[in-house]
Amino acid sequence: MDKAIFLDRDGTIIKDDGFIKEIKQVKFYPYTFEALNLAQKYFKLFIITNQPGISKGYITFEEVTTVNNYILERLKKEGISIERIYLCPHSKEDDCPCRKPNPYFVDIASKEFNLNLNESYMIGDHPSDIQLAKNAGIYGIYILTGHGKRHYKEVEKNVIKKINLKKAIEYIISKI
Ligand SMILES: [Mg+2]
Numbered sequence: 001m002d003k004a005i006f007l008d009r010d011g012t013i014i015k016d017d018g019f020i021k022e023i024k025q026v027k028f029y030p031y032t033f034e035a036l037n038l039a040q041k042y043f044k045l046f047i048i049t050n051q052p053g054i055s056k057g058y059i060t061f062e063e064v065t066t067v068n069n070y071i072l073e074r075l076k077k078e079g080i081s082i083e084r085i086y087l088c089p090h091s092k093e094d095d096c097p098c099r100k101p102n103p104y105f106v107d108i109a110s111k112e113f114n115l116n117l118n119e120s121y122m123i124g125d126h127p128s129d130i131q132l133a134k135n136a137g138i139y140g141i142y143i144l145t146g147h148g149k150r151h152y153k154e155v156e157k158n159v160i161k162k163i164n165l166k167k168a169i170e171y172i173i174s175k176i
């Protein structure tokens with residue numbers, strides 16, 4: 001069985017720039033490529049992103065899909081393969097099954113890719129990423145980029161916290 005790292009998108013692999021509707025707004029952190037290249041030696045990689053701006057009408061599904069495809073292509077150029085990018089287009093008020101912290105997409109990936117969730121991780125900059133990890137039965141690592149510092153106090157003390165994606169992945173690999 002393969003193990004997986006589920007990655008948040010905004011504030012985790014790219015800078016959080018509010019509602020990202022154009023590819024020119026996509027800014028990777030300087031360490032993202034190196035970190036994901038290292039991670040994929042041991043883990044299958046997935047992205048799970050909540051984009052409530054679609055439901056609220058600030059951005060369209062097509063704009064987000066274009067941005068997501070650009071991110072995948074850019075990563076591919078760096079030799080990084082992401083198995084799937086999972087998108088929730090709903091807002092909290094929609095009360096959908098797929099919005100983080102619901103474990104919906106982890107469950108789908110787990111079945112499709114026969115993943116070992118006991119050795120899988122979620123990395124993200126929002127408390128909902130950590131709650132998703134809990135709900136899905138995987139490890140959660142909270143990082144301090146993006147919204148990470150702002151919501152720091154909302155995250156339980158026993159949750160592992162790292163300053164950024166690179167440090168989180170180095171930590172995970174040190175545990176193998
Ligand atoms: Mg985020």
Ligand SMILES: [Zn+2]
Pocket residue numbers: 088089090096097098099
């Ligand atoms: Zn949803």
